[in-house]
Amino acid sequence: MKKEISIGLLGLGTVGEGVAKILHQHQQDLRHKLGAEAAIKKVLIKNRKKERMAVLDPAVFTTDIDEILNDSSLDIIVEVMGGIEGAKEAIEKALKAGKQVVTANKDVMAEFGPELLKLADEQKCDLFYEASVAGGVPIIRTLEDGLASDRITSLMGIVNGTTNFILTKMKKENMTYEAALAEATRLGYAEADPSADVDGLDAARKMVILSSLAFSTVVHLDDVLVRGMKEIRDGDLELAEKFGYTMKMVGSSKKNDEGIEVAVEPIFLPDSHPLAAVNNEFNAVYIHGDAVGETMLYGPGAGSLPTATSVVSDIIAACRNLQLGVNGKRAHAAQHERVIKPDNSCYAKYFYRLLVKDEVGVLSELTSIYSNNDASLQSVMQHPAEVDGKAEIILLTHRISRQQHLDLLRNLEGTANIISHYRIEGEETA
Amino acid sequence: MKKEISIGLLGLGTVGEGVAKILHQHQQDLRHKLGAEAAIKKVLIKNRKKERMAVLDPAVFTTDIDEILNDSSLDIIVEVMGGIEGAKEAIEKALKAGKQVVTANKDVMAEFGPELLKLADEQKCDLFYEASVAGGVPIIRTLEDGLASDRITSLMGIVNGTTNFILTKMKKENMTYEAALAEATRLGYAEADPSADVDGLDAARKMVILSSLAFSTVVHLDDVLVRGMKEIRDGDLELAEKFGYTMKMVGSSKKNDEGIEVAVEPIFLPDSHPLAAVNNEFNAVYIHGDAVGETMLYGPGAGSLPTATSVVSDIIAACRNLQLGVNGKRAHAAQHERVIKPDNSCYAKYFYRLLVKDEVGVLSELTSIYSNNDASLQSVMQHPAEVDGKAEIILLTHRISRQQHLDLLRNLEGTANIISHYRIEGEETA
Incomplete structure (x- = not known):
C-alpha cells in the first residue's frame, strides 16, 4: 500500500481550483478513506503571472504539459483543461504512460469516449469521467x-x-x-x-x-x-x-x-x-x-465545487484501485451493435400550434390532413388570439411515429402556418 | 478468474423471488459484465409444499439453513429472509465462514450494522446492504x-x-x-x-x-x-x-x-x-x-423487482471483487465519535395550531408566552373555524431551538389547547 498518491492536475480553471480546494480541505477524511495521502504534485497552468490559490505550493506550477505527462512519479492525471484535441492527446499520452486518468471533459468523451476507454482497457488503466455529465450528480x-x-x-x-x-x-x-x-x-x-x-x-x-x-x-x-x-x-x-x-x-x-x-x-x-x-x-x-x-x-449540473466533487470522487476511486492494484479491470467494450431506430419506429404524442385562415371548412380540412396521415387526435382547440382574419388552432395527437409527424409537417403546408410543434413525453410514467 | 460464482439465497419471499428472476433474465448481461456465471445453487425455503418459481431447479431448495451456511462451495450468501435474530446469526455465520454477504435487512443493519461491518472487515469479506434503505434507490x-x-x-x-x-x-x-x-x-x-x-x-x-x-x-x-x-x-x-x-x-x-x-x-x-x-x-x-x-x-422504495435490483447490484459488486480477489478491502470503522446535539443546539422554525378562548387579550397573552421564551414570530393568523366560543390561532416562529419549542409546549398549557405542531424544514435551500 502506498503512503502517498501523486496527482498531476492539467488545468487550474474553475473546476481545477475546486479540485485543489476539496483535496486540501478534506485531507483528513480522505486519509481515513484511503489510508494514504492524495497530493497534487504538478499543475499545468497557462499563465505564470496570474495570482494562484494559497492551498497550492507555487513550486508545483508548470506551463509545460510534457513535464507532467513524462513525470513517472505521478500516479493519476486529472484533465480539467477543456478543449478537444489537446485534451484528447493528453489523456492518450497519460494512458500510454500507464497512468490513471480522471477527466471532466464531455466534448472529448462524447467524441472519443469509446476509443479512449478501449485504450484504457488495453493499458489496464482507469479512465473515469463522472464530472463530464451533470456536474455534481453521480450519474x-x-x-x-x-x-x-x-x-x-x-x-x-x-x-x-x-x-x-x-x-x-x-x-x-x-x-x-x-x-x-x-x-x-x-x-x-x-x-x-x-x-x-x-x-x-x-x-x-x-x-x-x-x-x-x-x-x-x-x-x-x-x-x-x-x-x-x-x-x-x-x-x-x-x-x-x-x-x-x-x-x-x-x-x-x-x-x-x-x-x-x-x-x-x-x-x-x-x-x-x-x-x-x-x-x-x-x-x-x-x-x-x-x-x-x-x-x-x-x-x-455545473459550478466549481459541485463538478470538483465528482472529479475528486473519481480520484478517490482511482486511489482505491491503486491501493488494491486493480486499476483498469472493468472492461468497457460495448455489448451491443449500434442500431438506430428508423423514424417510423419512434413513437410519441405531438403538439401542434397552427395559424390558419378563419374560414368555414378550415378545421375539417385540417383534421382530414391528420386522418389522412393515420394520426388520431386527442384534442383540438381554437386559441382565442385572432389576428388579421387568422385563427390559432392547437392540436394534440395520440401516439404517432416520427415519420408520421414529419409527413404531417409537410402535408400541413398550404393549409396552415406551423407556429410551433413539440413532442409530448413522460405520460405513461407520470 | 472464476467461471462460475455460486450463490446461496436465504429466503424466497417477495425480494428473494425478484432476485432469482433478475439473475435469470439478465444472465447474458451479467456474463458480459462479470466474465462469469452467477448462479443460485441453494435456496432456503420454509415450506416445501408451496409452489415455486419455474426459473429455479427444485433441487436447490432446502429447509435447513445450515446446509447453506456450511456449504463451502458457495461464494456469496444473500440474506432476504427478514426477521432479526435469525438473520443476524446467519450473516455472522456466513461471514465467519469467509463468505461474501448481501443483505436487504434494515432491521438487522440498523441494530447490528457496526458490529457486523466490523466482523466483515476482520474476515476480509464484503457485507453489502444497498437494499436495506429505499429499495431501488442506490443511496x-x-x-x-x-x-x-x-x-x-x-x-x-x-x-x-x-x-x-x-x-x-x-x-x-x-x-x-x-x-x-x-x-x-x-x-x-x-x-x-x-x-x-x-x-x-x-x-x-x-x-x-x-x-x-x-x-x-x-x-x-x-x-x-x-x-x-x-x-x-x-x-x-x-x-x-x-x-x-x-x-x-x-x-x-x-x-x-x-x-x-x-x-x-x-x-x-x-x-x-x-x-x-x-x-x-x-x-x-x-x-x-x-x-x-x-x-x-x-x-x-419497495417492491419485489426494485428492491431486488439493489440486491443484485450488490451481488455484482461482490462478484467483481471476487474476480479481483479484493473482497472486504473497504474498512468501515467509524471516523467520528458519536456526539448527539443537545436540544438547545437543534434549530428550526416551528408551526403551532392552537385552540384558545375567543376573548379579548388572549392573543396578547399568547404572543407574550412566545416572547418570554425568546421565540420571535414570523406570522400569526386567526383561523376562521370557530367552535363553542373558541378560536383557532396559527403561529409560525422564526428559528428557535428544540429546547425553546419544548418549553413553549409546556408554557402554552393553561392558555391554549395545542391541536398540533410541526417543524418547518428546507427553507434555506428551496
Whole structure:
C-alpha cells in the first residue's frame, strides 16, 4: 500500500481550483478513506503571472504539459483543461504512460469516449469521467454500479443548466427569452457565446455519453436529433401550461428491440412528472429500468465545487484501485451493435400550434390532413388570439411515429402556418 | 478468474423471488459484465409444499439453513429472509465462514450494522446492504462512492413509501387518514399491522443506517426523535398548503461542529422543495454536501423487482471483487465519535395550531408566552373555524431551538389547547 498518491492536475480553471480546494480541505477524511495521502504534485497552468490559490505550493506550477505527462512519479492525471484535441492527446499520452486518468471533459468523451476507454482497457488503466455529465450528480457511477443489475429502457435528462434556468425564468417570472438569457449570463450560468447551450449541442454530447453507457453500445453525435430553444415561440409555455404540461429542454434516449433513439429538444412533460419540478440551473436524469421502474438523480449540473466533487470522487476511486492494484479491470467494450431506430419506429404524442385562415371548412380540412396521415387526435382547440382574419388552432395527437409527424409537417403546408410543434413525453410514467 | 460464482439465497419471499428472476433474465448481461456465471445453487425455503418459481431447479431448495451456511462451495450468501435474530446469526455465520454477504435487512443493519461491518472487515469479506434503505434507490453506494469526496452536512429522506402514499392521497384526493391507509393496504403498500410504518419506526431504522454512513459515526435507534402520523389532525394538511408548505413524513439528519441530530416526523416543507414533489409510494433522499450543494435521489422504495435490483447490484459488486480477489478491502470503522446535539443546539422554525378562548387579550397573552421564551414570530393568523366560543390561532416562529419549542409546549398549557405542531424544514435551500 502506498503512503502517498501523486496527482498531476492539467488545468487550474474553475473546476481545477475546486479540485485543489476539496483535496486540501478534506485531507483528513480522505486519509481515513484511503489510508494514504492524495497530493497534487504538478499543475499545468497557462499563465505564470496570474495570482494562484494559497492551498497550492507555487513550486508545483508548470506551463509545460510534457513535464507532467513524462513525470513517472505521478500516479493519476486529472484533465480539467477543456478543449478537444489537446485534451484528447493528453489523456492518450497519460494512458500510454500507464497512468490513471480522471477527466471532466464531455466534448472529448462524447467524441472519443469509446476509443479512449478501449485504450484504457488495453493499458489496464482507469479512465473515469463522472464530472463530464451533470456536474455534481453521480450519474455515470449509478449507471455503472447502482443499476448494474437492471436493463435500462429509457433515460430522460435535464442535462444543461443554462437552458433549464432560462426556461424556469420564462415560466415562473414571465421573462422573455432574451431577458432570461441575459440573467443567466450575468449569473455566470451562460457562456459569452451561449449557442452550444441554447442550440442543444452541449446536451447532445452528454446524451451521447449517457446513452452509450446505459445501453452498452456506441452512440454518435450525428445520431442525436437536436432542436434548440430557437424553436420556441411566444406563448408556447403558457399553452403548455393550459394543457397541464411543462416545457423543458430534455435529452431523451430510448431502447427497444428495434434499436435506440436519442433526441435533445424542448418537449412537453406532464406537470406531475418528476423532471417537471426540476428548476433553475439544476440538472436531473430520470431513468426507467425494466426491474427498478423509475428512478431520478437530481443535483447541480455545473459550478466549481459541485463538478470538483465528482472529479475528486473519481480520484478517490482511482486511489482505491491503486491501493488494491486493480486499476483498469472493468472492461468497457460495448455489448451491443449500434442500431438506430428508423423514424417510423419512434413513437410519441405531438403538439401542434397552427395559424390558419378563419374560414368555414378550415378545421375539417385540417383534421382530414391528420386522418389522412393515420394520426388520431386527442384534442383540438381554437386559441382565442385572432389576428388579421387568422385563427390559432392547437392540436394534440395520440401516439404517432416520427415519420408520421414529419409527413404531417409537410402535408400541413398550404393549409396552415406551423407556429410551433413539440413532442409530448413522460405520460405513461407520470 | 472464476467461471462460475455460486450463490446461496436465504429466503424466497417477495425480494428473494425478484432476485432469482433478475439473475435469470439478465444472465447474458451479467456474463458480459462479470466474465462469469452467477448462479443460485441453494435456496432456503420454509415450506416445501408451496409452489415455486419455474426459473429455479427444485433441487436447490432446502429447509435447513445450515446446509447453506456450511456449504463451502458457495461464494456469496444473500440474506432476504427478514426477521432479526435469525438473520443476524446467519450473516455472522456466513461471514465467519469467509463468505461474501448481501443483505436487504434494515432491521438487522440498523441494530447490528457496526458490529457486523466490523466482523466483515476482520474476515476480509464484503457485507453489502444497498437494499436495506429505499429499495431501488442506490443511496448507500452514492454516499460511499459518488459523494465520497464531499463532507455531508444534512440529509432528508422520504424513506417510507407507505406513509408517503397515505399523505399523498390525503393531500391530492382529500382522503381521510383511515381511507388512505385502507387503500395502501389494498394495494399491498401497507402491512397488515402498519404501526412500524405510520409510527415512524421503519423510517427511524433507515435513518440510523443512512446517518451512520453519511457522517461516518455510530447512531443508535434511541438517538432518533420519532413522531408518527398519529400527531396529524384534520385540517393540518390544508393549513400547511395555505402557508405554502407540503406536509411529508421525513427522516432528517444534520451535522455541525456540535454534533448530529436525527429525527423522523411529519414536517412542513416549502412547496418548491424537491422532496415536496415526491408523491405516492416513492422514496427520495435529499443530501446537502459542503461542496456539492444539493442533490437528490428518487425512486421506488419497495417492491419485489426494485428492491431486488439493489440486491443484485450488490451481488455484482461482490462478484467483481471476487474476480479481483479484493473482497472486504473497504474498512468501515467509524471516523467520528458519536456526539448527539443537545436540544438547545437543534434549530428550526416551528408551526403551532392552537385552540384558545375567543376573548379579548388572549392573543396578547399568547404572543407574550412566545416572547418570554425568546421565540420571535414570523406570522400569526386567526383561523376562521370557530367552535363553542373558541378560536383557532396559527403561529409560525422564526428559528428557535428544540429546547425553546419544548418549553413553549409546556408554557402554552393553561392558555391554549395545542391541536398540533410541526417543524418547518428546507427553507434555506428551496
